[in-house]
Amino acid sequence: MNALDIDYVRSQFPALGSGYAYLDNAGGSAVLKPVAERITDYLLNSAVQLGASYSESVDAGARVMQARESVAQLINARYPEECVMGGSTTHLLQILCRAIAPSINPGDEIIVTNCDHEANIGPWVRLCEERGATLRVWAVNAQSMDLELADLDALLSDKTRYLAMTHASNILGSVNPVAEVARRVHAVGGKVCVDAVAYAPHRLVDVQASGADYYVFSFYKTFGPHFAVLWGKREALLELPSLNHFFIGQEVIPYKLQPGNLNYELSYGCIGISDYLIDVGQRLGASGSERQLMQAAFDAFEVQEDLLAETLLAFLRETPGVRIIGKSRVTDGDRVPTISFVVEGIQSEAIVRRVDNHRMGIRFGDFYARRLIEQLGLTPYGGVVRVSIAHYNSIDELNRLVEHLAQAITELRPS
Numbered sequence: 001m002n003a004l005d006i007d008y009v010r011s012q013f014p015a016l017g018s019g020y021a022y023l024d025n026a027g028g029s030a031v032l033k034p035v036a037e038r039i040t041d042y043l044l045n046s047a048v049q050l051g052a053s054y055s056e057s058v059d060a061g062a063r064v065m066q067a068r069e070s071v072a073q074l075i076n077a078r079y080p081e082e083c084v085m086g087g088s089t090t091h092l093l094q095i096l097c098r099a100i101a102p103s104i105n106p107g108d109e110i111i112v113t114n115c116d117h118e119a120n121i122g123p124w125v126r127l128c129e130e131r132g133a134t135l136r137v138w139a140v141n142a143q144s145m146d147l148e149l150a151d152l153d154a155l156l157s158d159k160t161r162y163l164a165m166t167h168a169s170n171i172l173g174s175v176n177p178v179a180e181v182a183r184r185v186h187a188v189g190g191k192v193c194v195d196a197v198a199y200a201p202h203r204l205v206d207v208q209a210s211g212a213d214y215y216v217f218s219f220y221k222t223f224g225p226h227f228a229v230l231w232g233k234r235e236a237l238l239e240l241p242s243l244n245h246f247f248i249g250q251e252v253i254p255y256k257l258q259p260g261n262l263n264y265e266l267s268y269g270c271i272g273i274s275d276y277l278i279d280v281g282q283r284l285g286a287s288g289s290e291r292q293l294m295q296a297a298f299d300a301f302e303v304q305e306d307l308l309a310e311t312l313l314a315f316l317r318e319t320p321g322v323r324i325i326g327k328s329r330v331t332d333g334d335r336v337p338t339i340s341f342v343v344e345g346i347q348s349e350a351i352v353r354r355v356d357n358h359r360m361g362i363r364f365g366d367f368y369a370r371r372l373i374e375q376l377g378l379t380p381y382g383g384v385v386r387v388s389i390a391h392y393n394s395i396d397e398l399n400r401l402v403e404h405l406a407q408a409i410t411e412l413r414p415s
Contacts, residue, residue, distance in 0.1 A: 002285045004300040009392050012276060013223075021360040021397040025221075026170055026198055026338045026367070026388030032223045034272030039225060042265040050264070060264065067267035070274050073290065075215070076206045077231055084230040084237070084254040085262040089197050089218045090119040092230040095257055096193065096214060097123035099240040104161065106132035111155055111163040113147060114139045114371045115172060120164045120195035120216075121371065133161070140372065145172055145326055152184060160190040167199035167210070171369045171384065172326035173338040175199065182211030191236065197221050201390060202305060202336040204277075204291075204298040207231045219266075224273045227266040230257075301391035306330045308389045309337035311398045316341050319409060325376065325384055337389035342381045345414045349382050354408035360401055362387050 010016045013030040022030055046060040065080070072080040086092040104110075110128055112121045114137055128135040136155045141148045147165070163185045168175045182192045191213040196205060200217040207215045213236045218228040232240075234253070242248050242256035250256060274294065281293025284300055310330045316322045317329075321344040327335045342348060348364035355362055365383040366373040373383055387401065 001296070001300075002283065004280075004304050004391070005283060006304065006392070006394060008283065009280065010394070013392055016392060019359065021393070021400065023387050023389060023393065023397065023401060024361045024363045025201065025390040025393075026386065027363060028220050029201055029223050029390055030392065031220075031225065032272050032276050034275045035224050035269045036272075038272045039265050039269035042268040046264070046268075050261075063268050064262075064264050067269075067271055070271040071229055071267075074205065074270075074274050074277075074294070075229070075231055076208050076291065078208065079234055081253045082231050082234050082237060084232065084257045085267055086228055086230065086258065087226070087263070088119075089117075089195060089216050089228045089230075092216050092228055093119050093193075093195070094123050095243065096216075096230060096232075097127045099243055099257060100162070101127055101131060102241060103239075104128075104131040104133050107159060108133040108161045109136055109157065109159040110134070110161055111136045111138055111152075113137070113165050114375055115147065115169045115369060116164065116166045116195055117170055117197065118368045118370065119197075120166060120193065124162070124164050134159070138163075138165070139375065140172070142376065146174060147176055149177070149180065149184070152181065156184060156188050156190070158188055160185060160188050162191050162193060164193045165195070167194050167196040168202070168336045168338070169326070169369070169372075170198040170338060170367050171340050171372055171386070173198075173335040173340070174326055175203075175334050175336060179209060179211040182213075186211070198336060198338060202298075202302065203333075204295050219270050219273065222273060223276065225266040225269045227263060227270060302333065304391045305337040305389055308393055308395065308398045309335075309339060311395065312339055312387060312389075312402060315402045315405070319343075319406070321345065321413070322409075325378070338386065339388070340384035340386045342378060342384055343409055343413075346409065346412045347382050348385045350412050351385050351405070351408050354412070355401070355404050358400070358404045360397075360404060362401070 015030045048056050048060050050061045068080045071083050110124050112124050178194050185192050193214040194212040196217040200222045214232045216230040220226040237253045242250050244256045244259045248256050277294040277297045278290050280297040284296050286293050286296030316324050323342050325340040352364040363386050
């Protein structure tokens with residue numbers, strides 16, 4: 001196998017040509033050139049309404065179907081119709097909970113974590129409030145910074161209907177054992193909904209291997225347009241009522257959960273993500289199916305990301321007064337390169353604003369994981385400093401970041 005050609009990789013993301021170091025990738029990744037090209041192509045050459053009998057409409061419809069099939073392959077769905085497309089993960093989870101609502105009754109129990117993005121907490125909280133169900137919270141262990149399975153076991157019962165969790169935390173960076181969680185939840189008759197927004201940019205998604213019943217993430221965090229997909233097991237989706245027009249039946253998936261239909265050009269643009277992954281896999285010298293080529297690409301991405309993450313983590317471990325929020329080392333694929341920290345006596349915003357001056361994009365705050373930030377006592381810092389790395393970042397960028405962070409911390413440290 002060949003090594004990842006970082007120069008070629010970076011050439012596929014036009015925004016990187018400015019020389020600005022984008023290290024806020026968990027907030028939104030750079031967009032691939034093949035994605036933008038496909039969106040432009042669709043808008044210029046297929047901008048007609050679907051569903052008509054004339055040839056241009058038929059051809060445009062085929063392109064949109066091709067996009068759904070591409071997304072299904074990317075996430076390893078069994079059937080393309082299992083892919084519900086929408087504007088964002090937040091919107092799709094609200095749609096899902098609205099569809100689930102009629103099946104929830106008083107006495108039912110729903111489990112959420114306290115380390116998710118609010119997108120996968122708030123809708124479930126409201127669902128419990130509206131339907132009289134009981135909300136249970138699976139909290140991160142403050143010592144291990146993990147969701148401990150023993151704590152989950154204490155929450156599960158034959159009343160458990162749903163568990164909502166993240167595949168990787170957008171604060172802690174930790175990768176959670178969703179397949180084992182799903183096994184335990186299914187054993188008591190419940191279903192699992194996984195938010196993979198912070199996971200999908202760093203590992204090849206396999207919804208079948210995840211064990212989840214529903215799985216959702218956003219393409220704008222995964223090198224694509226501001227668009228998202230909610231996957232559901234076919235049998236689970238068919239159980240849900242239609243949220244579309246009265247004449248769109250319960251059996252019409254995914255359209256019944258796409259009121260107003262999906263965005264055609266953004267759907268078509270998402271094919272560019274798979275184009276890129278397959279291309280990188282081939283350049284690495286990998287062989288096999290297109291999924292195997294994608295896996296080879298993500299394996300190489302992980303090697304690059306681990307190198308960059310360890311560069312930053314080593315600096316943070318060695319700097320007095322720094323507290324890493326999450327695992328302090330890269331080991332065995334158990335964390336993604338989303339790295340959060342605070343510095344004793346310094347507001348997180350002050351550090352970030354110093355780095356801003358050097359054409360480097362990092363961020364401070366709670367990142368919509370406010371419940372976790374509050375539980376860990378990080379509100380007085382103004383939240384955490386977060387550096388979120390992608391495979392297209394370079395070692396030069398991380399070395400520059402370490403230099404500027406060191407300078408900022410030294411200058412801001414109380415005397």
